[in-house]
Amino acid sequence: MDVHHRVKASRWFVELSKQGPNLPRDYAKYLRDGIWELRVSIVGHQHRFLFAFRNEVVIVTNAFLKKSKRVPEEEIERARAAASDWIDKRGWEAS
Numbered sequence: 001m002d003v004h005h006r007v008k009a010s011r012w013f014v015e016l017s018k019q020g021p022n023l024p025r026d027y028a029k030y031l032r033d034g035i036w037e038l039r040v041s042i043v044g045h046q047h048r049f050l051f052a053f054r055n056e057v058v059i060v061t062n063a064f065l066k067k068s069k070r071v072p073e074e075e076i077e078r079a080r081a082a083a084s085d086w087i088d089k090r091g092w093e094a095s
Helices: 003-022 073-089
Strands: 028-032 035-042 045-054 057-065
Touching: 003 028, 003 035, 003 045, 003 057, 035 073, 045 073, 057 073
Parallel strands: none
Antiparallel strands: 028 035, 035 045, 045 057
8 A cells, every 4th residue: 555545545444433433435334244444545545444343443454446236245254254263262262
C-alpha cells in the first residue's frame, strides 16, 4: 500500500477507534459472525480491512483490495479464524 493510501486508511482507523460500530455504513459494514468491514476507497482502489470488536478492542484481522461486488467468503473465514485465535490466546471467552 503506498504512503498516501496508508495515511487515509490510518485516518479511518482513528475514526473507528473513536466511533466503534457507529461509523456510517458507507465506511463500516457488519458482514456476519462478528466480522466487520472497514471500507477505504482511494482513487479507484477499494481497500477492505476486516475486523472484529472484543469489549473495547478492535481486532483487525486481514486486508485486501476488493475486486468484486461481494467480499470473498475465504476472506471472511480468514477473519473469523484470526479473531478467534487472538481471543483464545488472550484467555477471553470467544462469543
